[in-house]
Amino acid sequence: MRTVRYEVLPAKGTEDKVIAHVPRDVVVTVTASPVKGLEPTLDLATRLAAHGYRVVPHVPARLLRDDVHLKDVVDRLRGAGVADVFVPAGDADPPAGAYGGALPVLRRLSELGSPFDHVGITGYPESHPLIHDDLTVQAMWDKRAHATYIVSNMCFDPRLLGDWVGRIRRRDVTLPVHVGVAGPVQRAKLLSMAAKIGVGESARFLTTHTSWFLRFAAPGGYSPERLLTRSAEALTAPSSGVAGLHLFTFNQIAETERWRCALLDRMTG
Template structure:
């Protein structure tokens, strides 16, 4: 990948964090204000920790994108209350996955009805994100996940790809969704320079974040963080260079799953930018 293209991706970065006890302190200590922070939500703890952390980080000057899973919303009134609370905080970007709560907290089974309701409410957020699945969803056929993106496109402004470690798979997926005329910009979802021991510790302590659950269900991924020559985010970017930077791919930037290892993630990003002369 050319240095200029890689610098551009690293400059358009989002850090996903889990709403744990020490998250606010870690973000304040290590994340620059020009980096977007996204906050996941837990089907066990509900939306309150996400909303509260969003309010605090926004007050500190960050642009924060809360995750509001459809299956954690009780009904239309709850959605309206959450929307008003976030708008009062200054939030202008919302990420709406279906979520994993089983059973759902209320009437919403998936993201599309929530997105439609937000449109009916006058599109209160300037940006609204939805999930993309480069790798097969455990419960949904690939063609259906792409069809879902097509159905949601009128109500969303961007896609965040779910966690993926394979540049080839990401590239193939980008090509597939573009062939299906899904034109929303995409943030490439990738893990930061995660240490396996810390990741396991986080999974044990929390075990509820969407990202953490994904890895827990795919235990073989842990080996990528532990073995020599295993996962390296820089290598993923290099191998995906052509696919990620092609104008037709419509890649808006990187969405880094930090698993709350924000210090390590930011050090890695800064060191890479320094080597690239940025």
């Protein structure tokens, strides 16, 4: 809970919410939408960096037009002092340009001299609706030389989460993992925003896995604290390599920070 990352959406008012409620030692990641494109993400990331935050913009491969566009994005972010980026494949269909997946972008960043100190890639504790589990693990193996950490997608099953961490370690994927957890948002808010805005493959998961959808939507069906408590043994084992939590705030930023502080207070007595 002390090494937490908050994922926020580049919407009107997000900057003010972050400044008002998020301490400067909390990493803030900024999503990118296939509908709105990269510009809102880059703009918000630049402004938050100017306020002293360690900010991590999402740079989906499928939103990049070409090598020139990628170089422009790199120069803009480096000029703003950004040293950490998250590179998923993204949801744009069709892609904006030549990049259909994250690996070619990661390779290109390496060819550009690895301009960022930290580069994140996606992990899938829950089965991806379109890609077999073995292929998602293999993709992490292929990307490991170009990345410095993994962010797991949202997961609502503590057993699956623990099993997945063990599985990627057995495949010698040794990158540190930031465990993706939906924050303490209202159920209706979470589901509607996931479907409307699209938080990567998480939105597809919620709409294609009916049994989990029903469990999550049921009264008392989901609690981030309960998920973390039930996952604690697996996630805190030295062999797990878990570096911290990645909280999907769905822009309920003040509520998420109050919950985190209250939980830390209870943990420390």
